[in-house]
Amino acid sequence: MKKLIGVMILLLVASTAAFGQVVVNEWQIPFLNCLTGPIASIGEYLQWGANYAAEEINAAGGIAGKPVKVIPVDTGLDPQKGSVEMARIVKDSLVAMGPVPEAVIMAAMPIAVENGMMSITATTSYEYAAPYLPWTVSWFPPTEKRLATLIEAWLKQFSDIKTVVQFIEPYGAWPGMAKGHTRAINNLKLKEVKIDVPSDAVAFGPIVVRAMSQKPDAVILACNAEKAAKIIKEMKSLGWTKMDHILVFSSADTPELYTTGGKDIEGVQIYNYTNDALDTPRWNAFKAAYMADHQGTQVPSLAPNYYDALYMIKEAIEKTGVTGDPKKLKEERKKIADYLQNIKGFKGLLFEWDNVDGVAMTKPTYIFEVKDGKKKLVLEVKPTF
Amino acid sequence: MQVFIAQIINGLSLGSIYVLLATGFNLLLLVALIIHFSYPVVVVFSMYIVWVVLNATGNNLLLGILAGVLSSIILNVVSAPIFQKVMKKRGEVDINSTMVVSMGMGFIITDILSHSFNHGFPIAFPENLTGSEPLFRIGLISVQVGQVWSLAIGAIAVSAFFVLLYKTRAGRAFRAIAEDPAGARLVGIPIVKTGIQSYALSGVMGGMSAILIAMLLHSASPGLGDMLAHKVLAVSIVAGLGNLVGGLVVGLALGVIEALIQGYAAGSWSNAIAFVVMLVVILWKPKGLFGIKV
Amino acid sequence: MSLSIYYFLSITAVNILMTWAIYLPYRVAHLHFITIANMAISGYLAGYLVMTLKFPFFWALLIGFAVGGLIGYLVSLFIGDAPTFAVVIVGFTFIYITRTVIENIPAIGGTMGMFGLPNIAKTPAGHRNLIIVILYGLVLLVGFLIYRFDNSRLGKAASAIFVDKDLATSLGVDIKKLGQLLQVFSCIVAGGTGVLYGFIYRSFHPDFFTFHLVGIYMTTMFVGGYSTLWGSLLMAPILYGLPLLFPKEIQSWRMVIYGVILILVLVLKPEGFITRRLVYNIGIRLSHKREKI
16 A cells, blocks of 8 residues: 555656756747547647658757757647646746647646646637636637628628528537627528537438428528538438539538548538638648658648647747746746737748737638539638728 | 428437436446446447557458447446456445446546547548448438438347346346356356356447447547537436336437427527436436336 | 646646545446536536526535536436446446537536636635645545544445345345445536546636546546546555656557556456555554554
């Protein structure tokens, strides 16, 4: 028993010491990611983006002359693990990235806020980031406003739409995003039919028949990628042919949409913030490296987010002149947070943007159409705030 | 009326998934006296094996189907000694422990699927397995090949296993070993051989189910087994554990109820209604509508 | 106390209490997972009372305990003597229904979750200290009550039911009443623990209460040992703490490791690591030492 207690104490001490070492000749940026569990595949490409940025930055001389290292910290989608890992990180880290996803954000971000450390949550919606400002930044503008503009632009492409069916899965911010879609439908005085997508559904025939019985002219899918693909397949089997009148929301633009949907999603439109069609050396290099490491698969739309987050941290460190001195930790953490709240003209992988009080207000959104399994740009929609 | 008929067909199709899985689950209960809670997870594992072999052989259907059935048989037979060890005394406590062992197997298989197959992304089955066009379609009423097959095989399997277990010598031997191995040995039943046969039989059912569910759903994901496991256990309990005919009726009924709720009930509460119906039945009749058969 | 020690200790305490909430009904062979739904119901309710109706925290905590008990009591009227698998599926069904209900109530945040629960003391450090005091006070109290129960006539009756219900009935044990008592007590514990769980994180999200908790608590109980309360007490910190130290390559196979451990323990040590016999032997050795002194 004594031995057991001894081992437990050792474990505790070791667990708290893991992030205790301060390496002054290297910037260590912890990334609270989800590398195991049900969304490990997403965590993998988020991590890939951050690691790729670190490689690039180091090859170009590092951050203020010192190399940077992204420390992957796995939360495994578990709030219990997320909170204790964040507690270890806030002990002596200058700035962090993550957490991913929402449940872990809610468990871990209050710890970062309480300790005055910035942690960039670059994949979640405004509503999940806003409560933690100024100790994070919102990667997206307020959901309802930005999406209303976007959906209006999408609907205005067509002149034959009177009734719109919206499939909504009750998960996290998705009903909030659906509200944004609804606002656009109402603004254009169209009829909307909302169909709930059960989270645990395995077959989609019943909800698709229900939707089709309303004789819709257009369909918006606000549910996860696998479900969206299966709903589209069901619609096709019931004779739906106007594929460009189907719009898939950004959260479903993940590899599952393409692997599950196959050729049945040809012609479907998708909105997102990453423009694959861009032709710049930086993006092309990123794309080529990603495809080389992932058996030629397309770059998922969220893959650049933590790439950009690391560059944002680089800019903040270099522009504010922070040194990483542990004695000035509190003061330097605040400098970074203050800088990032209103960063101007940040050169992201795909476009430049400004943060206004912590919120990325000037990012464009794109509408694509799936052609030969790849996204082709149809429309660019600028925010109108 | 057209919508109603379409929803009934959708319901029967969904129900046939529950029937296939509940039949395999009940079969294991009858021939081995184990509560294999994660049986649907094992079936999903076989679906992944089918997918791997189809990919590797350029969609050779025969090899894919064989691999699915074989993997299910192997998984069942390999897990047999574990269950048998836990089930030494065959008391209620030991039967409960088999459920916990099964849950442990579920953790392992689900995690392996999310790590080691297709980067954890869902898998999609090719058209030569799922069929590209519906068999027929009139307005919103459409019937797929997989729907017909799974409903037919579900009903045939229930009848065949019912006859096998209750009307033949072999079936009586399976049940005798499950309930009282020592007694079965005394009356001259070859324990090891019959025991392996009974697990293999459940494996065959699992493999067939894997192929039919692949035809019905066209895809699978690591979490699919867990999503189905809760409902399959609920179907089996509502019907009465080990009751094959009850499983058939309740499985189809649950599918139809779910389809009608999703098809007609408004709002996001529809998700809970099927569970409330099941909960009410279980609270009202914990031993099931058709009675426990073990 | 460092922050990481605080989170480790507080979540360990939650896991101990919740494993005990599963352990207690399992004394009569009931795997009562409704406790996880109870955590969510009481937690969200307390959050709403404190945030919106400005109830003092301690009142909300008491209401959390009471609501947990009330739900446990109502359900136990039906499943106080139900077979194990029926109790399991009632628990799972409740988890699903609870989640749907929570997701449909905008006043408690719906699918988004509930943000910004207040500190229960004037300062963050005071909040943490108070949470730890309450949690470990509760661990002591619940542990003491379970200890007394295990060593009482009722505890022996529960053991009889666990081994053979028919025998227990013939010995005059009221199976249903005892099953109800244990279910209600475990739901009371779960209700209060759910409130504290949310106030540790100072937020609630529907994903805080998913089936992964079933896996954690079940593994803790079966690996630690389901025949005494000490197994859960010992195994909760180990199973929560050890994975934090795994190298990344092993971490990613965490659930596989849990599954393998669970199966191995059930096959090789069916009663878990801490068995009643082991506790008895330790007791004897300790009493011998005392005599020598």
